[in-house]
Amino acid sequence: MTRKLISLMHVSLDGFCAGPKGEMDWISLNDTIFADVETLIARSGAAVYGRTTYGMMRGYWPKVLTRPGAGTRELHHAQWVEAAPKHTFSRTLEGSDWNNVHLHKDAKAALDLKQAPGGDLLIFGSPGLTHAFLALDAIDEFWINLNPVLLGQGVRYLDDAVKTKLTLAGQRAFDNGVIRLNYVKGH
Numbered sequence: 001m002t003r004k005l006i007s008l009m010h011v012s013l014d015g016f017c018a019g020p021k022g023e024m025d026w027i028s029l030n031d032t033i034f035a036d037v038e039t040l041i042a043r044s045g046a047a048v049y050g051r052t053t054y055g056m057m058r059g060y061w062p063k064v065l066t067r068p069g070a071g072t073r074e075l076h077h078a079q080w081v082e083a084a085p086k087h088t089f090s091r092t093l094e095g096s097d098w099n100n101v102h103l104h105k106d107a108k109a110a111l112d113l114k115q116a117p118g119g120d121l122l123i124f125g126s127p128g129l130t131h132a133f134l135a136l137d138a139i140d141e142f143w144i145n146l147n148p149v150l151l152g153q154g155v156r157y158l159d160d161a162v163k164t165k166l167t168l169a170g171q172r173a174f175d176n177g178v179i180r181l182n183y184v185k186g187h
Contacts, residue, residue: 050088
């Protein structure tokens with residue numbers, strides 16, 4: 001059985017996953033959304049990052065482990081991130097001092113990762129990498145947190161996709177107006 005490659009993304013109502021300068025200050029988060037995402041993380045065996053997202057994660061999560069006053073949910077996720085294999089795709093990153101990082105130069109490496117043993121592969125954000133995976137038709141499942149905002153411009157989420165039939169596998173409305181849509185490949 002192959003592992004799934006799953007895209008987890010916050011998206012504006014008009015289809016953007018980041019503002020024109022990469023800003024994400026429009027994303028609406030709360031404890032209920034974090035708890036919902038934890039159900040997905042629990043079945044995942046590895047994190048997948050593009051270069052920019054890797055840098056953000058590397059700069060944040062290790063510090064949570066030693067930060068006084070870090071919340072239980074945040075600590076739990078920081079521990080998962082620290083222990084999980086982190087497959088990072090970058091043509092420029094030559095090495096990493098972070099625990100359990102596996103560097104890949106080409107998006108096609110994801111096809112081999114899907115065949116390797118282990119839990120599902122979870123792409124955190126990483127729109128550029130997601131576009132490369134979409135062009136390969138490599139993404140098996142989409143977890144989209146649709147935010148009640150129009151950005152008008154920015155980084156599109158589903159650029160470079162090939163025609164793919166998807167089935168709605170789950171949905172959840174949150175009290176802050178965000179709706180999580182979960183689609184899987186297939187009819």
